[in-house]
Amino acid sequence: MTMTYYTLGNSGLRVSRLALGTMTFGKEWGWGADRDTGRAMFDAYVEAGGNFFDTADLYTGGTAEAWLGEFIAERGLRDTAVIASKFTMNMQPGNPNAGGNGRKNILRAVDASLKRLGTDYIDLYLMHVWDRLTPAEEVMRTLDDLVRMGKVRHVGLSDVPAWYAGRAQAIAELRGYEPVSALQLEYSLAERAIENEFVPFGTRHGAGIMVWSPLASGLLSGKYRPAQAGNAGRLDGFRNSTHPGFQKFTERNWAIVAELEKVASELGRGMPQVAINWVATQPGIATVILGATTLAQIQDNLGALDFEIQATLRDRLDSVSRTPAPFPYSYFGPQIQARVTGGAATGDKPSGYASPVLVEGEPASVSTD
Numbered sequence: 001m002t003m004t005y006y007t008l009g010n011s012g013l014r015v016s017r018l019a020l021g022t023m024t025f026g027k028e029w030g031w032g033a034d035r036d037t038g039r040a041m042f043d044a045y046v047e048a049g050g051n052f053f054d055t056a057d058l059y060t061g062g063t064a065e066a067w068l069g070e071f072i073a074e075r076g077l078r079d080t081a082v083i084a085s086k087f088t089m090n091m092q093p094g095n096p097n098a099g100g101n102g103r104k105n106i107l108r109a110v111d112a113s114l115k116r117l118g119t120d121y122i123d124l125y126l127m128h129v130w131d132r133l134t135p136a137e138e139v140m141r142t143l144d145d146l147v148r149m150g151k152v153r154h155v156g157l158s159d160v161p162a163w164y165a166g167r168a169q170a171i172a173e174l175r176g177y178e179p180v181s182a183l184q185l186e187y188s189l190a191e192r193a194i195e196n197e198f199v200p201f202g203t204r205h206g207a208g209i210m211v212w213s214p215l216a217s218g219l220l221s222g223k224y225r226p227a228q229a230g231n232a233g234r235l236d237g238f239r240n241s242t243h244p245g246f247q248k249f250t251e252r253n254w255a256i257v258a259e260l261e262k263v264a265s266e267l268g269r270g271m272p273q274v275a276i277n278w279v280a281t282q283p284g285i286a287t288v289i290l291g292a293t294t295l296a297q298i299q300d301n302l303g304a305l306d307f308e309i310q311a312t313l314r315d316r317l318d319s320v321s322r323t324p325a326p327f328p329y330s331y332f333g334p335q336i337q338a339r340v341t342g343g344a345a346t347g348d349k350p351s352g353y354a355s356p357v358l359v360e361g362e363p364a365s366v367s368t369d
């Protein structure tokens, strides 16, 4: 396959459309890969042309960052590799300032990540999760300081409310801070909530969306079935979880899995490839972070962009997985638009104007129509 590199958001950083996730590097969390397998997956990804690696201080207690740094160093790839890492999560029980998004933690966390990664800069540094407290002013000013210190090249936000991302980007623009170049969010056929707020925000305001859990933690691979004993993979460990994000075994999701299986069979492709292809080619998506625990899985997933899903098949996936637009998006339809325009014939912009409308197949770009 040929890997295409796109600029991330409005930045000049070129990244491959498929990124390699490292949350599965290490067995500390019970469902990851050992070092040799991690290394083999890294090699397969690099050999396929991938340049974008996603990690976090939290992942497998630091093992993921350490192995990623070692693999990159062993192959002499630091100039080629684009490393994304994240802060927020606390790895020092009892110390409230060793987590969260305050300045004290960000400055501590970045140095710890640089040490584990064995590098002197991180290409993309993201706030991992909104802590519900720290003002966006403090976060954006501190991230800008890190860019000026040379420890970080670009900045991003993961798992935040859209209003917070919008405010953070506005603060960056108005105060001349490093802008938000990336949003990292869960997105898949089973989880489409980001389409209402984040896709319009990202495409209009220069933040490329990095998709996490494109297979809904493995659900969309087809290995789980409604009446199954419970030893298929990672999700079995979450069967009794009370966290809504881990409750993937729902009637709606079983219907999506069933339709995906039929569509994949008509395409002559495996379900994981079709699920990844679908999410990668949705509007506003800059890159999809692949997760895998075996070499065979990553090899399979790296072939996900080698084909097209025809419109009729895409429509079927879309209709089984679409979620109704919540208010106020449910309110903006044709009747309200007719009231807005007084019924006059209107269009978007005349030809030749730059408009922040996404052209399908050109992730996170501003198009000229």
Ligand SMILES: NC(=O)c1ccc[n+]([C@@H]2O[C@H](COP(=O)([O-])OP(=O)(O)OC[C@H]3O[C@@H](n4cnc5c(N)ncnc54)[C@H](OP(=O)(O)O)[C@@H]3O)[C@@H](O)[C@H]2O)c1
Pocket: 020, 021, 022, 023, 024, 031, 054, 055, 128, 158, 159, 184, 185, 211, 212, 213, 214, 215, 216, 217, 218, 219, 221, 223, 232, 233, 234, 235, 272, 289, 290, 291, 292, 293, 296, 297, 298, 300, 301
């Ligand atoms: N920012 C955030 O909050 C956040 C959160 C989560 C993840 N992430 C990032 O996103 C990356 C990917 O997330 P994810 O691991 O949840 O992605 P995912 O693609 O939804 O799930 C990956 C899992 O699906 C199964 N799988 C993958 N490929 C397969 C294949 N071809 N055939 C059969 N099964 C397959 C494996 O599970 P089994 O081991 O059970 O077989 C694998 O570990 C992470 O590594 C991390 O970098 C970010």
